[in-house]
Amino acid sequence: MIGLEHYLILSVIIFCIGLLGLLRRKNLLMLFFSTEIMLNAINLAFVSVSSYLGDITGQTVAFFVIAIAASEVAIGIALILLWFKKTRTIDLDSLKYIKG
Amino acid sequence: MYEIIAFYLFSSIILALFYIVVTTKQPVFAITALASGLIFIGGLFFLLDAEFLGVIQIAVYSGGIMALYAFGFMFFDASKDIEERTSANKLPFVLFVLVCVILNFLLISPKIALPKPIVEIDTNITNAHQLGLELFSKYLLAFELAAILLLVAMIGGIMLLSSKMDKSWTTTPDDEIKADS
Numbered sequence: 699m700i701g702l703e704h705y706l707i708l709s710v711i712i713f714c715i716g717l718l719g720l721l722r723r724k725n726l727l728m729l730f731f732s733t734e735i736m737l738n739a740i741n742l743a744f745v746s747v748s749s750y751l752g753d754i755t756g757q758t759v760a761f762f763v764i765a766i767a768a769s770e771v772a773i774g775i776a777l778i779l780l781w782f783k784k785t786r787t788i789d790l791d792s793l794k795y796i797k798g
Numbered sequence: 799m800y801e802i803i804a805f806y807l808f809s810s811i812i813l814a815l816f817y818i819v820v821t822t823k824q825p826v827f828a829i830t831a832l833a834s835g836l837i838f839i840g841g842l843f844f845l846l847d848a849e850f851l852g853v854i855q856i857a858v859y860s861g862g863i864m865a866l867y868a869f870g871f872m873f874f875d876a877s878k879d880i881e882e883r884t885s886a887n888k889l890p891f892v893l894f895v896l897v898c899v900i901l902n903f904l905l906i907s908p909k910i911a912l913p914k915p916i917v918e919i920d921t922n923i924t925n926a927h928q929l930g931l932e933l934f935s936k937y938l939l940a941f942e943l944a945a946i947l948l949l950v951a952m953i954g955g956i957m958l959l960s961s962k963m964d965k966s967w968t969t970t971p972d973d974e975i976k977a978d979s
Contacts, residue, residue: 700805705846706905708809712816714898719820721890727825727867727874731832734863735816738839741855749846752919754932757848761933764851764858765944769951771863775870776958788874 705746713739726778726788730771737767804845812838829871833864850926 712735719732741760748756778788785792815835819828840855917936920928933941 703906710901714894715816718894745848754917754919758932769948772951772955776955
């Protein structure tokens with residue numbers, strides 16, 4: 699039988715894959731993909747706990763996480779595009795030369 | 799039995815796809831693998847009796863957010879690939895395994911008695927019905943704030959990317975606008 703532990707372990711592994719992506723990638727767009735993966739791991743944990751506890755609150759929180767992820771993507775894509783217009787690159791290292 | 803098969807099938811596919819996302823050099827592979835992995839996470843939601851969130855996952859994530867990424871993608875030069883870090887290539891993998899083990903211990907080892915549910919799942923009404931009742935009674939303020947957050951994000955995205963937003967189009971004469979553009 700599939701228990702709560704199975705889902706929690708799966709969500710931890712997915713979260714760590716996202717973390718690995720954050721550490722490894724240098725493409726700014728790929729960093730956003732990694733954050734999407736991490737947010738989805740959290741969502742999976744919320745929904746599985748909600749389902750095994752018999753409590754709907756976890757699903758409500760997951761719903762809000764999806765809303766926040768959507769707004770984060772909208773702003774993030776706009777900022778990356780702005781940076782790309784300015785420097786013609788989306789390499790993470792180009793942010794080293796940023797000046798305030 | 800079907801639950802076990804579905805769980806292991808979905809989870810292995812999800813892990814493989816997400817691993818492709820973080821390791822591939824082709825951005826198009828990454829976006830395709832991410833979209834399909836998100837659909838399979840929606841499948842896991844269906845397995846957990848959260849049908850509404852499963853549909854939201856497929857519609858909003860794989861439909862909306864991935865379309866946004868795909869549109870954003872067209873503006874970048876995807877043919878020029880970016881050099882990945884090679885000098886410290888082993889460190890992220892070591893950290894990955896360590897964090898994985900520690901988080902698993904944190905989540906799994908203590909056998910705490912599960913707390914009493916705050917709002918119990920009612921099996922007589924559908925999942926979407928109960929989620930709606932919950933959202934529009936107990937979490938109404940948070941729901942409205944999420945709506946405002948989305949509006950702010952939309953206006954912010956438009957403001958960041960369009961030029962000449964500081965000009966009023968109603969007060970400047972037409973020929974001036976035409977001369978500018």
